[in-house]
Amino acid sequence: MFEGVFPPIPTPFAAGEVAHDKLSENIARWNQTGLAGYVVLGSNGENVYLSEAEKRAVIVTAREAVPSNKLLIVGTGCESTKLTMESTRTAAEWGADGVLIVTPSYYKGQMTPQALYRHYISVADASPIPILVYNVPKFTGLNIAPTLVARLAEHPKIAGIKDSAGDIGQLIEIARLVPPDFEVLVGNAPAYYSALGVGAIGAVLALANVAPRECVAIKELFDQGKLDEARALHSRLMPVGRAVTSQFGIGGLKAALDLLGYYGGQPRSPLFYPHPEEVEEIRGILRQAELLT
Amino acid sequence: MFEGVFPPIPTPFAAGEVAHDKLSENIARWNQTGLAGYVVLGSNGENVYLSEAEKRAVIVTAREAVPSNKLLIVGTGCESTKLTMESTRTAAEWGADGVLIVTPSYYKGQMTPQALYRHYISVADASPIPILVYNVPKFTGLNIAPTLVARLAEHPKIAGIKDSAGDIGQLIEIARLVPPDFEVLVGNAPAYYSALGVGAIGAVLALANVAPRECVAIKELFDQGKLDEARALHSRLMPVGRAVTSQFGIGGLKAALDLLGYYGGQPRSPLFYPHPEEVEEIRGILRQAELLT
Amino acid sequence: MFEGVFPPIPTPFAAGEVAHDKLSENIARWNQTGLAGYVVLGSNGENVYLSEAEKRAVIVTAREAVPSNKLLIVGTGCESTKLTMESTRTAAEWGADGVLIVTPSYYKGQMTPQALYRHYISVADASPIPILVYNVPKFTGLNIAPTLVARLAEHPKIAGIKDSAGDIGQLIEIARLVPPDFEVLVGNAPAYYSALGVGAIGAVLALANVAPRECVAIKELFDQGKLDEARALHSRLMPVGRAVTSQFGIGGLKAALDLLGYYGGQPRSPLFYPHPEEVEEIRGILRQAELLT
């Protein structure tokens, strides 16, 4: 169901408010590429910077802009089970095809495997639509064990996982432990090519915002057995993947979009847009990867 | 202004909803002790588990229950500057005497000193009431440098810091760098006695929920120069301090309150109440510290 | 030159002293498999537990036991450049074909890229034989950046890297930045199969001590384009790889060897042999992986 490439799209702002027209325009443009769908309200969507009302409005706009042959996945994970259940139901009502639920992590010391298990099962029981578990240690400071993923995979509403840990051994271990129909998506650009080789059927990549066609092509080449071509294309994109994540953050992702003709714009404070000289560095990285002439 | 002992009070729930009557009753009981005031909607208040509406309602109830000779401090820190400004203004409107603003931390890699500086200055410019910076690395994974604290201390609305890092050297360094009227509160029970010795004028301690009189007495003994007595009392409380924080978490704090005649109750999921045998262990720790007979 | 599979062999002890006869016998038995050679005095060889004289004696014994068509690689990395140069020269004199030099890490805060660069270049200048840089963050708490690896790769004596970080993206980045003749060996069993797919030409794996034929077969299958078979075999061995590293440590590796008919024996204190019930667990893991009947 979740096979393919999904960008976790940024939320555009103009004068500090959500720019719904820009969101629609960006999606319209991405619709021309081979993306399988979109993730809204994920980490790259500045989810934690939006009010409850703003989140609902973003879902509405996205749903209108995303055609029915592409999937709309909404990030609905909150710290508490109660709020996560409510936001998941809301997303389903407004037309989401699936939800992405990050591991709660604020009270790290208390987030035992048993606590996480209960959280996900309660949310899954309450959800009208399929759930992807979302593991992103660099943001949460917490990793979900493959054995726990395997237990969660038994629930009919828990359809898969987006694993952004970047640990290929963990992807292999998850694949070894879960049923064949449990879907593994990789959420880490450097591990993308290798993840396809160990059973991942899709990817949620910040990189796919700025290189949608190329990210789709990597999977197509891989599926056709053209491994060397897939690997070479992936390797070429690595510096871009780093620029729009760890190196320049969400501000860097938005700057790259601006350079590529999408609407990026300012992130909300305390995130920040790169300095002009950093924007030039990003331009150079995009050119080097042949995404910009 | 913020001299004295403040418990970061838990938010009581009954049947999963905020139990406003229990909140009022708990505060009424704490009012009989020598506490200088209260922190609501802090980490121990399960802030991140509450909806926007629930947070407003908690402030209203607390304001009614807290007499005018005690301070009401509200945790209003959000990840974005915009939401933090809004929640700070709301708290002021509903009667808060001060706000506690945790360092934003979700996008750790981007939370440079300059980003944090802009965040706090923007919030301070917009705040009608005094601000305490809140540094809690165990939850945020991020520590605020004393040199940045010193720069923030220049703003007239930034009145002090609650530092929960538990690093006594950092408290000394902050005290060395800030103006004399900048108030340092320690947020870590094991460092409480020593913090008083290096310039802290108050404390925000989970321990103060269950041992309010004793926490107040430590400061009184210290202020009277009875250092050995202060130190002995502090040492006696250490296992309790650990039980209601790192050892059993917020569930353990609530269980201890239940044992002591306050209303604790269940925390919201995925937090959890201790098992019966753990509750007995907590009972033993409270007895050992002479908080329970 | 370093193509193929190399086990980092443990140092056998009897009554607390190095058991040279057992070392020879183990190597004689491994010589019957398709291993490309051996690493002695690596982390798995309890290098840091041996005196200078014991290390020299281990090299002598190993050299006699390793036939000329297999490579003998010696771990000679010390914290100081001076001692590393001396132990590297000694290893060369006693017949080592190459040396493995771990990043110095005790004074972490001072181990800047420039300090590491000078260290490796000085050692390489003094070394009569090829050097492999050894990156093992789980032991050293320090990761070497691909850009630094690329600078080191320019030295004619620095032939390659053993990267045990288990970060597939880092292996791709190293491969992208170094000259084609720089050899990348993976030192992390979970990443082994995927590493072959992104340019690694060999592996140094604790797992290869207990599953030498299988580890060799994975590479052979991969080289023949039988990717599914290679991947399935790798996946089957994963629990074994974990048992002899993170799960039961060097004591677990030695217990597994004992179960398989090699000589394992007690590690030196403070390392320890698994309890009998853990040995049974290891036996079960070996059987599950079809290494034991």
Next chain:
Amino acid sequence: MFEGVFPPIPTPFAAGEVAHDKLSENIARWNQTGLAGYVVLGSNGENVYLSEAEKRAVIVTAREAVPSNKLLIVGTGCESTKLTMESTRTAAEWGADGVLIVTPSYYKGQMTPQALYRHYISVADASPIPILVYNVPKFTGLNIAPTLVARLAEHPKIAGIKDSAGDIGQLIEIARLVPPDFEVLVGNAPAYYSALGVGAIGAVLALANVAPRECVAIKELFDQGKLDEARALHSRLMPVGRAVTSQFGIGGLKAALDLLGYYGGQPRSPLFYPHPEEVEEIRGILRQAELLT
């Protein structure tokens, strides 16, 4: 027995070799201050950079230079129990009054409380002289729990602990759990003043190499009840303490010694001496603290 201030002295080198004359001269000069003794072959002594023979020679030279009314403590901790026992016996033979034994840490995942317990008990059983446990998480990546310290304190040869964790709560917890004659020394300059207030009877401080009289004076003032003066002096030295540890490392410590008329000299590679502009910064820090005119 170990009451007072001890500098962990650096090992001086000239032309890359141990400069025994400089070592003697430095000690002769420190003998004029009120130091209680010296630690040689500690972390600041570049212990891990010295050969076995060099370590023995350093002990001999130090023993000759240290008068009988001052203590000579030798760092003899190695990764293995066997080598630690041997080096401890050697140190005793050459005249050490006590030894400092760092927690083994290379195989972190296996260094369970039980493994550490056996290590220390074996070494203590074999040691003719008193032992100080040495806890230094910033170098070892491992912290020893107060409950384990309490168990070790039962051994007649384990006389105390040097705790460099800088966690004042941990010092209080250790003091609460150990017998009254177990000696606690603090190994972290920022926590020095506060440690005296919670039961520490001494300190091992890199800072004491460059400010021996001042470090001694802090304890004297404290013992006389002149807390404000002790605290003010401690606060004044804080930037110096940071400069000779985390900020500029052992190279910085050696540069500060050179500026103060001792012999500092080059550390061994890969450690490095500060750049000239950094030396000027260190000079400014020493002047600001009134250690240099």
